[in-house]
Amino acid sequence: MEEQGYLDLKKGERGAIISIVAYICLSIVKLAIGYMANSEALKADGLNNVTDIIASVAVLIGLKLSQRPADDDHPYGHWKAETVASMVASFIMMAVGLKVAYEAIVSIFYVQKAVPDVISAWTGLFCAFVMYFVYRYNKRLATEINSQSVMAAAKDNLSDAWVSVGTFIGIIGAQFGLPWLDPLAAIIVGFLICRTAWDIFKETSLHLTDGFDEKQIEAYKETIQHCTGVKGVKEIKARNYGNNVVVDVIILVNSTLDVKGAHDIASKVEDELIASHRVYDVHVHVEPK
16 A cells, blocks of 8 residues: 555656646746737736746655655655645745736736737637646546645646636737726636635645544444444544545454454454555554443
């Protein structure tokens, strides 16, 4: 199971690398065309992608650090480095969202005299589609390997797709003499980015403070109670180590069982949780009933 966890982290690196490559290419395209087409919105979008490169690099570093084996300072391994990377990504996303919203509000009082070339609008729309497909890939990968940091990267990809859509709307609005569309779209997009960042921050904070979904705990409990020989579940707790789940449970068994019989039931509980819920590790304590 531990080897599979490391393999999943290795797969997750692909998602982070794809995001980095996409952001580098799109930021170059947006900045180049933004300057040629005299589009402040597209240049701002390009600079936004430059900051996204930093967030994706943070995710990649977190994935690599998580693959380090246990040592004297980290006897349980470095799995939580991935969660820390997700939190760093959320901070960067929040800063970008606030920046987008702030600049949009300021631009309401600034009338742009020069109308940008329409090619900048289509560039923004094209980049939005590219980032949407990157988002779909990373979301599927994150679900497959149960990775918090890759899912955070996917949500960042989606936020950037929305930013590019806002850029497209704003530039098109300028073409038709509706300059207010640009700041309005940017304010909405900034809000969406901040909300996504807050969702990621809440989830990573929950994991770092050993919080856990109560519904998932109940699912584990139900699975244990269906194991042959288990008379009841006295106590059950669970926590996250990066993309891994560790369960601690106290089960009740028949008081007439010998040590081997009780051990066999505990082993069945471990195997069932690992097989049914992809739990990384299970610690079972047996008490007589």
